[in-house]
Ligand SMILES: Nc1ncnc2c1ncn2[C@@H]1O[C@H](COP(=O)(O)OP(=O)(O)O)[C@@H](O)[C@H]1O
């Protein structure tokens with residue numbers, strides 16, 4: 453009996469602490485959720501009043517600043533450009549939803565801020581910079597050996613699959629590209645800038661800016677007809693994949709290589725059975741040829757003109773995780789201005805464009821964005837020049 457009493461008396465304080473402890477944890481949880489809204493003063497202080505020296509870059513949606521919160525957390529603050537027509541309430545609702553997105557391969561969104569007409573998003577700062585800052589720099593590209601590039605490809609595929617299928621609602625990224633893939637201190641890739649399609653609903657300006665200065669990542673049906681679906685992301689992912697393999701930007705492709713763009717050149721190598729030649733020669737010694745060949749083929753499957761022929765991200769993840777046998781041959785890649793034939797859909801018009809199929813693709817939810825600029829009137833600009841900077 454004595455022993456039991458003793459144990460009981462020992463348990464009491466323990467019970468007491470654990471109860472209190474869980475209460476505290478609950479409160480902390482609630483507080484953390486509440487803290488998703490940042491005050492403008494906090495962010496201004498964290499970024500030294502948005503000082504130009506803190507600017508990490510400026511993309512189509514507005515500038516990004518590096519900052520540090522009083523609690524020591526490093527952040528990246530994105531100021532959304534004012535032409536978003538979304539009201540404040542809708543913005544806050546969307547930002548709250550996006551702050552719930554949690555995946556190893558997606559940048560953490562800490563919260564948001566509204567200040568007058570300004571809308572800001574607060575992300576975790578990811579320390580090893582974006583993929584473009586390594587991949588396209590001759591003196592740094594070797595830091596990304598084949599193993600790292602393969603892991604980046606697999607990680608981004610998983611992150612994108614999560615956004616498309618496993619998050620609370622389907623999130624079409626709309627802007628997958630090398631500068632939106634960040635690397636953390638362990639080289640884990642993280643997708644940045646997700647959710648813009650939700651924060652800028654039916655935003656014509658965005659499409660038009662991009663159409664005017666096509667960046668080489670946009671699916672033809674999106675550029676030409678404003679049809680946005682998960683398959684537009686799959687296309688951009690395919691371009692990113694081929695860039696990671698070759699170390700070349702699709703948007704500033706070297707025309708001396710006897711092809712219109714990187715996609716077409718890779719397609720030619722594939723047809724000749726020389727997939728391994730697509731690999732960036734500066735990392736050739738680190739190559740795993742079998743993986744390179746598989747990635748080239750998957751990249752080409754993702755960049756086919758016909759969105760219905762492109763695999764879903766789920767399939768891409770499966771293909772990357774096992775050695776597939778009998779992988780189908782890709783059809784010619786699509787790029788803005790190109791037209792495709794649909795060899796596998798008998799009865800279809802041969803000059804059909806992607807728009808008619810995007811709507812009927814059962815695996816996708818399609819949003820229509822009206823692109824008012826006629827891409828054809830932009831002439832040669834379509835093949836990958838960035839806007840004047
Ligand atoms: N969370 C972040 N952590 C670290 N760097 C970031 C983060 N978000 C963005 N950046 C950097 O800021 C740059 C500019 O971002 P952004 O305005 O989205 O333009 P873009 O992606 O078109 O280059 C990115 O290229 C990236 O290098």
Ligand SMILES: [Mg+2]
Pocket residue numbers: 511631632644645
């Ligand atoms: Mg970005």
